[in-house]
Amino acid sequence: MKQLISLTALGLALTLTLGASVHAAEDAKAPTKQQSKMATCNADEKAKTLKGDERKAFMKECLSANKQEKQQTKMKTCNADEKAKTLKGDERKAFMSECLKG
Structure with missing residues (x-):
């Protein structure tokens, strides 16, 4: 059970990090x-x-x-x-x- 909670938390953290990276990459593409x-x-x-x-x-x-x-x-x-x-x-x-x- 502890492993399941740990893996779920890790998955959530990775999802949030990946989403932020994609958003940052989109912002970087817009020309100044x-x-x-x-x-x-x-x-x-x-x-x-x-x-x-x-x-x-x-x-x-x-x-x-x-x-x-x-x-x-x-x-x-x-x-x-x-x-x-x-x-x-x-x-x-x-x-x-x-x-x-x-």
């Missing part, structure tokens, strides 16, 4: 934002023809272009806010700073 950006830049026809330093420069520009586009989009959204239209001077600067961070 950076990996997605890299895949997009690598898929560009220009990247396929470049080599060495030229390719490095292209990839750096391609990856940072996304950041610049996001910043420009945030700036447009913050400027369009009704509150931004009514504020002046330091109050406007503080509002824009907070808006761009969020």
Whole structure:
């Protein structure tokens, strides 16, 4: 009887461990934002023809272009806010700073 309980407990522990391992493996397969950006830049026809330093420069520009586009989009959204239209001077600067961070 003691062996049966021990084996059952061991089986349960192994099942839980295996389930956690499978779940962790699924999470590891999902690409990060950076990996997605890299895949997009690598898929560009220009990247396929470049080599060495030229390719490095292209990839750096391609990856940072996304950041610049996001910043420009945030700036447009913050400027369009009704509150931004009514504020002046330091109050406007503080509002824009907070808006761009969020």
